[in-house]
Amino acid sequence: MKVGLLGLGTVGRGVWQLISRENEVLSNRLGCDLQIKKILVNDKSKERGLAIAPELLTTEAKDILEDEEIKIVVEVIGGTGVARELVKQALSRGKSVVTANKELMASFGQEVLEAADLGGADLLFEASVAAGIPIIKPLRESLVGNRIARVMGIINGTTNFILSKMDAGQNYEDALVKAQELGYAERDPASDVEGKDAAAKIAILASIAFNSRVTAADVYTEGIGSISSVDIMYARELGYAVKLLAVAKVDADEFGQPGASGAGGAPVSLEARVHPAMIPLDHPLASVKDAYNAIFVEGDAVGNLMFFGQGAGSLPTASAIVADVFQAATNILGSVTGQSACTCFNSWPVKSIEKIETSFYLLLEAADRPGVLASIAKVFGDHDVSISNVIQKQTEAGIAEVVFMTNKVMEGNLRSALTIIESLDVVDKVKNVMRVEVGQDG
């Protein structure tokens, strides 16, 4: 069983190391020898610190695509340019493809899965979300008897590291520098802190959990740039942790029962969003620290599940890729390839953020004198925003910081209220607004 490797960067080297090292075990279990035959690189002469025979390296994709002996292609180039083309070409030639490419799957998932279907080949992408944490296979296979109500994850290690350090007292800038020093940042750090990396991943998870196509573009996305140490301090005081959460959810209100697939013909819609959020300190996701990732899944039969681990890195990502290569090889040997095609048999629309209901945390700077709270509260009342908690603190003479926690409210209503509140004479500014994500019954 010959494998072609497209790319030999950080992840590609991990794949090479793992397949080389575990060759004996993998081949024994598979009942046939598993070998990397060819590796596509940009520069054959580059020093990589690996003992790879020079004749394995090529700069020509056709050396892999046109090699009849290569049955499995591993794509670790990344991005949606050349990788997209090579993946499609490999699939159209009936080669099974294993990829770690979240951008590809999140933006062109349908296209490449259709190519797999046409080619009668497998397209496996466990490594595209949360590296070696098994999540795609469990969602697709282990939870097949469940209706999933919500998938909620910390799926970007960089931002979780930064927020953890801020929680421990560092400021944003120092925490970011530290994250960069430790190599936690992905190739493009902006993609992490702006939430785009997490958005691609939750699009993939949502598509699988709800069997309904969600692309990266469908995901409402906010990064962590607005979060200050003050927000984190207030969150803790109120019993919450601040996390960059990726949330995918079936709208429960419209059909009464979370996760039901539109029983009674009622319209079903999805939420798909990435943003900083407050979650209760006793929620399992609140304890996920540093660069760790975790995905919390709510199924109607299984209850609450959480999958925790390292969500990035050479060997953790290679761990998922090797498992997929093993699966692809098993399927080829059993002549059962081409069954991993798209399962998006639903087409549920994704709600706009204005239509989504959550609770909110609001931090305002206001005049510190009688009647201010009343005038703000009146605006909330006029917009159906009900308040569950208020903290007011004097910061300097005449100025107060006021924190409001709302009950569940439709985001559009809250935004309308805030527009008016911002224009009030007594309100200096709205310093931050953050969604609050609670348990199933909250």
Add this chain to the structure above:
Amino acid sequence: MKVGLLGLGTVGRGVWQLISRENEVLSNRLGCDLQIKKILVNDKSKERGLAIAPELLTTEAKDILEDEEIKIVVEVIGGTGVARELVKQALSRGKSVVTANKELMASFGQEVLEAADLGGADLLFEASVAAGIPIIKPLRESLVGNRIARVMGIINGTTNFILSKMDAGQNYEDALVKAQELGYAERDPASDVEGKDAAAKIAILASIAFNSRVTAADVYTEGIGSISSVDIMYARELGYAVKLLAVAKVDADEFGQPGASGAGGAPVSLEARVHPAMIPLDHPLASVKDAYNAIFVEGDAVGNLMFFGQGAGSLPTASAIVADVFQAATNILGSVTGQSACTCFNSWPVKSIEKIETSFYLLLEAADRPGVLASIAKVFGDHDVSISNVIQKQTEAGIAEVVFMTNKVMEGNLRSALTIIESLDVVDKVKNVMRVEVGQDG
């Protein structure tokens, strides 16, 4: 695709509900209708609160075993009596079997897996450990590129619930009653609190993680009966939580690198044990509260993983069974059954508890006068037991409670030291001894 159900207790009813309710989705995805055709019960007239057509029920196993149309048999009878025979008969007739039976898999796993091999059928048992938490499939398939160093779990919900309540201030008896009221106790509560339930489960996990047969009888087992609120209080003071831990581990010392499969021909041995243990409060397992289960897995490529969720209950267990039924059906349709056979290609011995090295917590009652600590410490020194931490508190006039935390020590040495310490005049009694389980590097 016809399914036969052996047993219609709590779990059997969950399986019936889930397969009935999800019939359309499962059949669509499978490309063929999935139906329960026959159900073995003891008493056909019993009121079960389910709308099951009477002709589906039978009291004769042969109605399922001899029905050529039934390709998949689900065994939810439990125990190692009739269940063992029926599973073997079904497999020998080439029917794939899905079971939730931990006792069967932990004590007769080899026997039934060999029967599956001979019958060319699948034997799937995800539900036998931690109900609906996907763990067996991830270990077997998703981590195939890893060498596992340790699997460590909270895999008995009853005892975790009791310990959580004790941590919150209740005493053991009240916590146990509460657990019984909430229905968290398994059929035989003794099996939970004495650690036997967890021992069966860790035997199964160890066999899969290390590809080496571990049976329930190989697992050193202690229950939570010895744990008092005082231990839990001291643990917290020292920065630890008390959990009933199930631990399976490759002995790292003998070959230098955790998880290496005996490179260089060095002998490899395993640890398999269930006992109350202290784990650092910042370890992910420490936050696992109430009846929740979690399994922490350390792989050399993937790093640390944790799988968290409900470890018992009708629908959570049925969730795992339905996934296995779906897998078995997929394999039958693809003509690739019989590939799930035993993967125990290693035969690594399980170490006796005396040979195992951990740190220890010791709680002693001693005379509260000068020189006592010195005489105890001398005995430890004589037996190569090094102490990392001591707390001494006066409880009443002339009596002191002394807590020792040791560094890593071979258990046999510690036991020898304790025998002598117990006989010292100044020592009233050794009130408790508990192992301390730390991170990979601890």
